[in-house]
Amino acid sequence: MADTRVVPGLAGKTAVVTGGRSGIGRACVELLEASGATVHIVDMQGADPISVTDRPALDALAAKLGPTVDVLVNAAGILPPNSFIDGITVEDARRSYEVNVIGTLNTVQAFGEQLKAARGAIVNIASQAALVSLPAQGAYTATKGAVAALTRSIAVDWAEHGVRANSVCPGFTITAMTEEFLKNEVFVNAAKKRMPLNRLLEASEIAAAIVFLASPLASGITGVTLPVDAGWTAGEPALPW
Ligand SMILES: NC(=O)c1ccc[n+]([C@@H]2O[C@H](COP(=O)([O-])OP(=O)(O)OC[C@H]3O[C@@H](n4cnc5c(N)ncnc54)[C@H](O)[C@@H]3O)[C@@H](O)[C@H]2O)c1
DSSP, rough: OOOOTOOTTTOOOOEEETTSSSSSHHHHHHHHTTTEEEEEEEOSSSSSSOOOOOHHHHHHHHHHHHHHOEEEEEEEOOOOOOOOOOOOHHHHHHHHHHIIIIIIHHHHTTTHHHHHTTTTTEEEEEGGTTTOOTTTHHHHHHHHHHHHHHHHHHHHTTTGGGGGEEEEEEEBBOSSSTTTGGHHHHHHHHHHHSSOOOOOOOOOHHHHHHHHSSSSGGTTTEEEEESSSTTGGGOOOOOEE
């Protein structure tokens, strides 16, 4: 039986995945490798920890790779503690912006020449929070709105180089990031009720959309912000007419 996890057009390609040691990033690494790509991971975890905030380390990695990078997936991200607007600390806001937004810009710039040489594809992970606000997550929400906006700018600026850039907006996905609040049954039931598909998402479902956008199957798509959210942003499913 054919391996259904293979996305066509990626065999022999070179990919860089940030946050590739856990959750959505790790699911992307698995799918890209199953599709025949060679994947380089940028993560704080693992034998060769690199932070996306460390531009010199990213430049050093770029110098070690070949002349082309076909795919860049930016899945590294952090979620600051929940806080309503009045209580957001500047430290939390700065730190999330530094990792989620500047970290994305850093990798795009560090691997930029190689992505242009390959006429490659960038997929940045935003969030459903980029599209619909969630309570007490103002600091995170702002960074994810910025990721979606930055992605559109990359799409416009680098179209002349044949580089495509898209963002994916996951809904509540079962990963280390969400582990703590997904232990709360009351929260999970409320969240499910809010989703037309009435369920949480698996990291592999987010990776499928990311790797599709990174592949030649999506050759005509650039600058989009694609929700993979079990319908969260489609609307309110539970109105009692
Ligand atoms: N899980 C969800 O429900 C959900 C929903 C919407 C968006 N997202 C986004 O998806 C992306 C992946 O999240 P996840 O749920 O897989 O989380 P995760 O915590 O499982 O994985 C995040 C990975 O990023 C790495 N990382 C964190 N800071 C880093 C840094 N400075 N440099 C390099 N690596 C760093 C971590 O070590 C980890 O391996 C994040 O951008 C997150 O904001 C997740």
